[in-house]
Structures are given as C-alpha cells and as structure tokens.
Amino acid sequence: MMTGTAELRGQALAIHNLSLEFPTFSGAVKALDNVSINVGKAEIVGIVGESGCGKSVTTMAATGLLPRGRYRITGGSVRLFNHNTLAMDESQLQDVRGKMVSTIFQEPMNALNPTIRIGKQLTDVIMRHEEASLPDARRIARDILADMLIGEPERVMKLYPFELSGGMRQRVLIAMAFSCNPGLIIADEPTTALDVTVQAVILRLIQNRARRTGTSVVFISHNVAVVSQLCDRLYVMYAGRIVEHGATRTVLDAPLHPYTQALLRCLPERVAPKQELEAITGAVPTLMHPPAGCYFQPRCKEPVDLCRSRSPQLAGSDGREVACWRRGVAPETSEQGSRQ
C-alpha cells in the first residue's frame, strides 16, 4: 500500500484501512470496509458517492462525532495532524474539534442554537478557542462575516438564526468553522439544500479561504459536477468501500472503475437531449448482508469469475488507485485485505 509513515507527516488527515460497523438487533451494518483516505496540507479533497455509501460515517468516525457505544471500529487507524483520534476521550475530542478540525453540515438550522443571537454564538466560539477578549472576538467575528460576503455584519450579529435565509445561515456556519483557524475543514454536503447561485458563491468562499490560509478541506458531495469544480483530488465510495481515487481531472476524464464510469454515464449532462440515460440497474447492496467478492458485482456489466468470490483491493500508482479485478490488479497483491 502506498501510505508509508514518512508520507504521513505532511498529512492533515490519514485514515488507514478503517472498518466500522453498527451493531443492530438484526445484525451488524458494515458501514465501512477498509477505507483509506489521505488529505494533504492545504489540499481540497472530495468524497463522492450515492446516499448511504459511508461518506458521512467516514469523517464522523475520524472526528469522533458518531454516537458513543453505538458503533464498533473493527480495524484500521486514524491520524488527524498526527493525533490518534480513535483513542481519545470526549473532552480530548472536543479540544480537537474546533482547534484542528471543524465540520460544516448540510442543514445549518440544526447546527445553530435557535435561541441565541448570531453574534453571541460566533464570539463564544472564538473566545473559547482563541482565548480572545470579547471586543477582539467581536472584531474577528465581524471580519469573518464580511469575508463571507454578509452585508452589514454588525446588524446580522444581532439577529437570531431563524431571521436569516438558508444561504445566509450556511455562510454564518462557514464563518464559524473558519473562525478558529482549524487546519482541516470537513464540509458534509454544505450546499445541497441551496440555490445554485448561493452554492457557487459558497464554494468560491471555501476555496479562496482554503487557498489563502493553507487550510485543508474534505468536501463530501453526491454531486460530481460540484466536486469537479472544487476539488484537487477525489475518492469515489460505493457501499462502504473506496473504489477509486486520484486527481479529480484524471478520474473524471478517464474513470477506470465500472461504478465511477456508470455514475458519470447516468448524468443528463453527457448525452443528447431526450436520449435514454444509462441508468445503473439494480440497487445498492444491504450492508448487513453484502455480497461476497466485489460489492458492485451484482450491478456490474462486465464481471469476471473472480469478482463473485474475492474483493478487489485498491491498487495503482502515482496517486491513482482503483479496486477492480478487470483493471489489471493481480490477485496475489490483494491478499492482505480480502477479509470476509
């Protein structure tokens, strides 16, 4: 595998072979299987895949946001700026969140306290993490809101969350995420509920700020076109596994994994009007009883015998890897991860 320890030093986030399950009455939901994701300093990395494929669980596990006692890590490791977050208790994790990493979620209403004015919520966060005085915190808050193109920041700071539009709330949350200068921002579908004009601006703001301050960004989305515009590299997930990753342009211009290919082919952008879209037949496997072998095999158009019995492992070179038996992966090299 490509992630030697020497490489880890330049990393903001290094998730290595992480496997995780949710025990339920009817059996364990194997939400993640051998997931490895690396995010370099100042890099913008996308994670794409359809709903339920494990995008949110991956980053929530890495930052300790999953409900305690409700899940089991069954293998692998996480390094967040070289700290082992899997071994931390809640107070250590709280320290990490905010100082090193901030997460922006899709629905900004849930992340803001509806009974407290915007200004107080912002300054509280800044004072807690920056040990700033109140006047300093106010000034920082004002500047960051202005950075997020919020007109009249002084006035907005006096408002309650419900008095803002969805797009403004989301920009306030991004301001909050940036306010304590974290090294890593995790943006989990932050623009999915917004209009395209607001979305375009928010993506620009994230990009500008990340480039200017050298902040790393993990951008989670089901919208491949958005990821193509924002991210340097991307990971494609399917049913709890990474199936392909590499530089954004390389992966999208010449996808190697049949799932990535199918995902791009079913978009209306790429065919003539009214022509039939290439839908992916069948459905995502249940993670309680995943098929043996390649998880995409029941829907794959070109499986070989091996696909039904053994899981292909990621393999490749130059930061481009794909997990597919038909893409030149010799079975011998894959022994290590084909657990069942």
Next chain:
Amino acid sequence: MTEGVDTIARPVLEVSDLNVRFPASRDWLGRPTSHVHAVNGVTLQVRGGGSLGIVGESGCGKSTLAQAIIGLAPYEKGRVAIDGEDLQAAQGRQKRELRQKMQIVFQDPQSSLDRRLPVWRLISEPLHIRGGHSNAELHAKAGQLAVAVGLRPEHLDRLPHEFSGGQRQRIAIARAISTDPDLMVLDEPTSALDVSVQAQIVNLLLKLQRERGLTYLLISHDVALVRHFCDDVAVMYLGQIVESGPADEVLGNPRHPYTQTLLASAPSFASPLPTIAEVRMGELPNNRKLPAGCFYKERCGKAAAGCEAPQVLQRLSDGARHARCHLAQG
C-alpha cells in the same frame, strides 16, 4: 423551420396573466392588509405532447404556479385553461373532469403517499374517486399501471414504506397516469433521488411521454435535467417569467442577465467555478412589496438607464425566444 399548420399541436395548457398572492397580515376584521405576491403575471403555453421546464431560485414562485394550474391555489387575476377550457370558471362535474385531466407528482414521494394504503390502492385511488370501478377492476388496473412504470405485480399488496425512494416515485407516477391525464405537472420529481435512480425515473417519464403523448410541465432546479428533458424552458424570477423559449436557445445562449447568472452558477464539468463577481448573488427581493421597475434591477450587473421602467416579456428579433429586458434585444 417547417411548421405546417397541421403539425403544430394545439396547447394543452394555456396560462394567461396569472397572479397569485397570499394574505401576509390581516386587520381586526380578518381582512388582508398586505400580501405575499408569489406569481406576478405569468403567461405560458404547453402544446400537446410537449414539455415545458420551469427554472428559477427557491421562493420565486414555481410551486405556487404549479398549484394554481392544477387548481390547488386560488387566484384572483388571470386564466388557466386546459384543452381550451377555463378551470376556475368550470363548475361541478365539469370541474371534476377537468381536474382529472391534470395530475401532479411531487418531490418527496415519502410524504405524498398515504402510508397506510397498499400500493394497489394508492395507484388506483384517482380512478376510485372518479367512480364506477369494482375493487377487482381497480386491482387489475393497478397491476397494468405498475408494470408500465417498472414495478412488479407482487409489489401491489405491499405498503409504501417497504419501497426505496425511486420505487415510491414510480408508485406516484403510476397513480398520476391512472386517469390518462392530458397534463402532468412534475414538481422536482427527482430532486430527492440519487443520480442513478434519477436516470431511471427520467427514462421512465420520457418513455411514458412517447407512448402516451403526455404533456409535461417540469419544475426543477437542475438546468442540466431541464436541458435534457424539455422542449421549451421558462426562467422565473420573483414570480415573473424573465426569459422563455426553446430549451437549446435559452440554455445554450441566455440573453436575460438573470438567466446568464443562473447558468454561470450551475455546477458543470466543462467550466471552472465562476468568480464571485460573476455570480451576483443576492437574496430574492421582498415579494410583499414588488419593485417598481425591472424586478431584477437590484442584482443586475448591467442595469442602466431605462431599467427603472417596468419590463415586458418581448420576443427577440433573432429566434423564437422572449426576454423581459430592454437590453436583451441586442
């Protein structure tokens, strides 16, 4: 273009100067003292077997327009005609019959389907309401419709929660086509679905249109989807149509400044992120008090002398499209 008179299908849907407003506040007698102006003078036609897409940002009045068209939102001014017959003027049985000629499919099949009813009841409910069918007939008819939308006959006796989002949307579509409607209003029918499932539903809707000559009004945020799906497109801003015409013309070469912004912001594989200046983001203006001149003036980067006057939707000299901007004439 070779438009012989007999090849132009007559409009199934005609909307003229439609205005919809909701009371926003009332005095002590309960009389409205101010209004939310959701739809402000919309005129459009959809010809039989054709499809019109409506795009525009959240809150601009797309769903309200759809509701008014199918008779769910009352209006004081304007006219909606289906197959040439005025819906609001119709009474009693004629009104019910006109309503059955239109069906709507919503974004969220989860909440639009009664969770206690088995699939065959859901699908055949509009027929049941129309009356004159035995349960056995309804069950048989539901079976045919289920097959037409790609469900299996054994699904008929299950409850909606046993289905995925895409399958539930198939149920909603089967139900909508059960009365053989002339017009189908599709309000964000695939927005809640994954793209692979969206592709299945889009294929299904296009196939049903070819087979049954359905007429569609599609409301969507997704410009790429509208380009794929629709013959014509209308772009809405603050309850008005600001640009309309053949989808390839309008979406390929937008002429109204708002359409230009909308298209520059739409996520795309082909182009990089727009600059913030290009996007001209802003909130929709307050729709309780409509602007005096051009509705888009506050946000428009091209505003100049003449924009303080109200703008009319006028046909551009080159091509089939209309735009509501005195500078778009070119």
